[in-house]
Amino acid sequence: MTFFLIASIAKILVVFTVIMVGVALLTLAERRICAWMQDRLGPNRVGPEGLLQPAADGLKNLLKEETLPAQADRVLFMLAPAITFIPALVTMAVIPFGAPLSTPWGEVPLVVADLPVGFLYILAIASLGVYGVVLAGWASNNKYSLLGGLRASAQMISYEIALGLSTVAVLLLAGNVTLSAIVERQQQSLFTWNVFPLGLAYFIFTVAAFAETNRLPFDLPEAEAELIAGYHTEYSAMKFSMFYIAEYASMVTASALMATLFFGGWDIPFTHWDDAPPWTIWKTLATVVAFSLKVGCFLFLYIWVRWTLPRFRYDQLMALGWKVMLPLALGYLAVLATAIWVLHDRLGWAYDTRFALALFGVNLLIAVPLVFVLDRGRLVAGSVAEEHA
């Protein structure tokens, strides 16, 4: 019991520290990568290659004046940044980030809390994130902030459905909602990584996750051109900074989820050395590195897409969410459930590479009409019908 407590506290501290440092470095990475994409150099002055820039930014934000609008709801205004910040961090608790660590006192599973309901917990906590944004917008007592908050709630609710449905596919395949079980299921070979049998679900999940984390092209709650800065217009100093930390932390969480659900979690591809006991410190380290690399790739994807795509119009966003993503996710789920039923119950195949490749074929079959028919001037259309003269 004592060992469990000490191990848990240590894991919490480590995960928290790693995420906070990661978030700090991510702000720098974002600024430098966007600069490179625009043929600039980006911040490279503070420390070697600008590595201390996040520290300078943090110091600036700590020393800045805290503003409180006269008509704002004081309690909620103070509370909102925390309400956004906490769910973004708490989600990380159930994500397994490495092979179990063997210590002289026993094995430590490298996940803060190996909840049996892991996945449901993530869905539940992730939808809490929207409260902070809405409350911030409402408590500011500012039209634009309120509009930003409203947009955030509409957007997050719309895309949460697609997000949830896309992950149901993962649950169908894994037959379990515990994330460590889902990871274990994917370790057989490279093709049993869920991204192959569930490619389209991964696609839907990625798009929905972009919307959930309010990143471009879905950053309508901020939309500086229309709403100044949306829900955090009235915030300054560290409270403002909290929203940013929350945004980046939820990016990290979403990337970790993508890695866990679709890319084998901490599994190292092409080898089975890392999958089975006896657990050694080297196995643990290697798997943690593999996991970090996967998460890093998705974080890069986030930044890459952000500096490539322009923002959607509001009606386009809603149309995409309700008219494309939701039917697509539902239809996909129906097809996939049938396929799994046929393969598993009718033909009696065990879950292995053959099973995964068969499902991969099903995905390809669905993807073809999607790309060549549905995505033809329909996904993002004008807001008004053309005049027929």
Added chain:
Amino acid sequence: MAIGVKILKRPTAETSYLRATLKAMVLTLRHIFRPKVTMQYPEEKSGKDWTLSARWRGTHRMLTDEQGRAKCVACGLCPQICPANCIKLVPGEDEQGNRYPLIYEIDEFRCIFCGYCQEVCPEEAIHVGVHYENSEYSRDRFVYDLERLCAQTHAVSTLWDPSDPKGE
């Protein structure tokens, strides 16, 4: 339908958001590895794409003769032509009857850097300089006196030459 809103007919058959997105992502990825255009100012002051023009009109410089005295003969033409009225000149005369400036001050805050003072100067004494780093800690440091004008070492402007308009 609002009046005067023109709706363009979009081709629906060839447009694809997914493919356009992928193309754009390839483009942005390529840009990461392109040479950067940023010039890192305090270290790099000129690059192969950009140097300060020889015709640049910056803060002034007074040229001196072999004895180190200002070439100025206090003729009074530069304060006369100065459109910003920023030159203060009090002429003096020594025992041989040579005129020289007792006080010669230029208020660089008032100056509009038109370069007329250099053009009008018969002795080629006052010049505008090819120079732009002028920070000081107080406003009164921006009134340059004769000693300071003579002590400047930067290149002087060639100004625009009507017979050679492109500076070749």
